[in-house]
Amino acid sequence: MDVLYFAWVRERIGIPRESVDSQAATVADLVAELSAREERYALAFSDISALRVALDQELSDFDAPLAGVREVAFFPPMTGG
């Protein structure tokens, strides 16, 4: 699946998107997998209450299942308007 990062999440991880080969069942599982990779991921995901997630470009939750999902995006709370 493609994993996208925006705003300070993108800056902390250092890339805007990447392709991730994962069997994670839920978003939270994927976060745990990524966090275990390297310090920059652990830092970006240290407080998931400060993050939002979209699955296939729809806002979702960290306990949502990832089955069939092609695009996961992590970002801080939005500041539009």
Added chain:
Amino acid sequence: MRVIVQEAPFDFGAEAAAFASARHDMGAIVTFTGIVRDNAGGLSAMEIEHYPGMTAKALEKIAAEAVSRWSLGDALVIHRHGRMAPGEMIMMVATAAHHRADAFAAAEYLMDYLKSRAPFWKKEIGADGAEWVAAKDDDEAALERW
């Protein structure tokens, strides 16, 4: 209903005039425009990042909900991304309804949802560095009234 996401500036006057004159069965037009604000005098620019695949879809969903809830004749959302100087227009919404109460309420609804449900992130660029604008608890709480 029209939703536009673009980097270029837009012509607020022309957009508002075209929107207001498009229909003759709507007696009330409300417009709102958001401007890059320089609170402390140290802002050199605002940079707005967005999620290209999701932005237009999210805005269309919000606008469609406003149209249906207040039986609007029409709704317009224009939102920019990229780098803007203080004083530049970031975005505008316009709503057309039979009467003003619906036009005002729908415009407020659009703004409340654009603030915290449309995938934009603002970064303030100043002389001393850059900082992401944090979402306010008030913005999230504002959604509860709808």
